[in-house]
Structure formats: structure tokens, C-alpha cells
Amino acid sequence: MANPVKISPSILAADFARLGEEVSAISTAGADYIHIDVMDGHFVPNITIGPDVVKALKPHSDKPFDVHLMIAPVDPYVDAFADAGADIITFHPEAGAHVHRTVQMIKARGLKAGLSLNPATPISALDEILEDLDLVLVMSVNPGFGGQSFIESQLRKIETIRKRIEETGKQIELEVDGGVNFDTAPKVISAGADVLVAGTATFKGGPSAYAENIATLRKRP
Ligand code: DX5
Ligand code: ZN
Numbered sequence: 001m002a003n004p005v006k007i008s009p010s011i012l013a014a015d016f017a018r019l020g021e022e023v024s025a026i027s028t029a030g031a032d033y034i035h036i037d038v039m040d041g042h043f044v045p046n047i048t049i050g051p052d053v054v055k056a057l058k059p060h061s062d063k064p065f066d067v068h069l070m071i072a073p074v075d076p077y078v079d080a081f082a083d084a085g086a087d088i089i090t091f092h093p094e095a096g097a098h099v100h101r102t103v104q105m106i107k108a109r110g111l112k113a114g115l116s117l118n119p120a121t122p123i124s125a126l127d128e129i130l131e132d133l134d135l136v137l138v139m140s141v142n143p144g145f146g147g148q149s150f151i152e153s154q155l156r157k158i159e160t161i162r163k164r165i166e167e168t169g170k171q172i173e174l175e176v177d178g179g180v181n182f183d184t185a186p187k188v189i190s191a192g193a194d195v196l197v198a199g200t201a202t203f204k205g206g207p208s209a210y211a212e213n214i215a216t217l218r219k220r221p
Contacts, residue, residue, distance in 0.1 A: 005189055005218045006032035008066045008175065009210075010199030011057075012048065012146040019053070023060040026202060029210035030218075033066035033088070035177070035197045037146075038081075040071035043095055044144035051077070051084040058085035068116065068177065068197075070143045071095065074102050082109040090114030090137045090175075093125045103132050114175070118143065119151050123160055131168050135195075136161055140188070141178030146199040150179030155191045162192025186221035 009031045014022035023034055036054055041047040054065065064087035071077065072095040081089055089106045093099050093115060106113040114135035117125055119142060126136065138158050141148035158176060165172045176188045177197035185196055202213050 002220070003194065005193070005220065006173075006195040007202070007214045007217050008033035008035040008195055008197045009202035009214070010035040010037055010146060010177070010197050012037045013199030013203040015203075020057060020060040022203075022207075023057050025207045026210055026214070027061040027063050029207075030214040031061075031063055031202075033064050033195065034061055035066045035068060035199075036086075038067060038069050038071055039144065043072040043092070044070040046144045051080040054081060054084035054086060064088060066090070066175075066197075068114075068137065069095070075105060078102070078105045078109065082106075082111055086111060088112040088114055088135060090116050090135060092116050092118065092143075093121065094118070099129055100132070103129060107132075114173075116143075116177070117157070119154060123157060123164070126161070126164065130164060130172065131170060133172055135173040135175055136165070137175045137177055137197075138193075139178050140176055140180065140184075143178075148179055150181075150184040155187055158188065158191035158193055180217070182216055185217045186219070190221055 009026045039046045039048040066088045067086040069091045074091045074095045103113045112134035116137035118139050140150050140154040175195035176193040180196050180198045181201040
């Protein structure tokens with residue numbers, strides 16, 4: 001029997017004026033990870049939050065903090081996010097010239113390291129680094145904003161990466177981010193994902209809906 005699908009709600013869709021309460025509410029409602037989207041207005045055309053906010057949120061949840069860095073460069077900020085309480089740090093290969101070094105920096109801090117592929121980034125970006133990773137994050141939208149539509153062509157990519165991960169024989173999680181909702185989640189799960197990021201679909205309906213939203217997203221088709 002396959003492991004249960006994990007849900008990592010993206011707090012980008014939370015009420016930013018009540019962020020601590022929101023993080024606590026999704027944790028109680030069954031979130032497996034807390035997905036934190038960090039954007040710099042340079043690598044992506046939007047600005048969100050930095051390490052001080054991550055630090056302030058940490059006491060509001062005992063779930064692993066899944067920090068998705070959409071920033072360039074990455075290396076000067078690894079320590080700040082590690083100190084702030086990140087448990088997983090994921091970055092994009094386009095953010096710097098030395099992907100292997102960045103992965104080693106993250107792991108040297110005792111954290112899990114993830115690499116994220118944009119919709120047009122080829123799977124070959126994983127060729128020399130897959131076995132060093134703890135997580136691969138497939139973007140099913142172009143990074144920068146919540147609430148975008150799922151790009152269907154990424155399903156084949158998810159299937160191929162799932163096979164590549166199986167071939168390594170290692171415990172590497174396959175996470176999918178962007179436009180994951182009640183319609184697209186079953187397809188993403190069938191394609192081989194084991195962690196789903198969901199912002200809009202988790203936070204829809206307010207706190208009383210979070211538990212049901214998370215349970216619905218998690219269902220295997
Ligand atoms: C996009 C972010 C996503 C986004 C997901 O750049 O990485 O995590 O917030 O939002 P939804 O689930 O609303 O597409
Ligand atoms: Zn994200």
C-alpha cells in the first residue's frame with residue numbers, strides 16, 4: 001500500500017494579517033508541511049516574505065517548514081532561513097551557477113534540500129544532482145503568484161521524474177506546486193507525486209473548511 005499523500009499548504013493564500021493563527025489552523029487541520037513561498041521581485045516578479053517572518057511563524061506549528069526560495073542568489077540566505085526554522089529548503093537551478101554547492105550548504109545545516117524545476121526547465125537539470133536531493137519540486141505554474149491554472153504538460157514530467165526517483169532506490173520526495181485543486185490533485189497523485197502544495201485550494205472557505213479541504217486533496221483516486 002502506497003504511503004499517504006502529504007499536503008503542504010502554501011501560506012501565500014492565507015490571511016496575511018492573521019498569519020500566525022492561519023499557520024496554527026492548517027497544522028491542526030492536518031497539514032503535513034507548511035509551504036512558505038519566498039519571492040524577491042528579481043528571480044520572480046513578486047515580493048513576499050523573508051526570514052524574520054519565518055522565525056515569527058515557527059512557534060505557531062510543529063510541522064516541518066517547507067521553504068520554497070524563488071530568489072537569486074540563494075547561498076547568502078541559506079543560514080538566515082536555517083536559523084529562522086526552515087526544515088526543507090528548495091531552490092531553483094537557474095538561481096545560481098553552483099547547484100551542488102548550494103545543496104551541500106543546505107545539508108550542512110542539517111536540513112533537507114530540494115530542487116525545483118520550472119515548467120520549461122528540462123528534467124536533465126536533475127542528471128548530476130538527483131541522488132544528493134531529498135526532494136524534487138515540479139512547478140505546475142510559472143512561479144510568482146498563487147491562484148494560477150495548472151499546466152497539464154507537467155503531468156508527463158512528473159511521471160518521468162517518478163521513474164527516475166525509483167531508479168535511484170533513494171527516499172526522495174516528489175512535490176508538485178501550482179494550480180493543485182480538487183480537480184487536478186487526483187491527476188497529480190496518479191502521475192506519481194507524494195507531496196502536494198496547495199494554496200488557494202487549502203484556504204478556500206476559511207478556517208472551518210481547512211480540514212475537509214486538506215482531506216479531499218489527499219485522497220488517492
Ligand atoms: C507559486 C508558488 C506556489 C503558489 C501555489 O510561485 O510557488 O506555492 O502559492 O498557489 P496555488 O495553490 O493557489 O496555485
Ligand atoms: Zn511554492
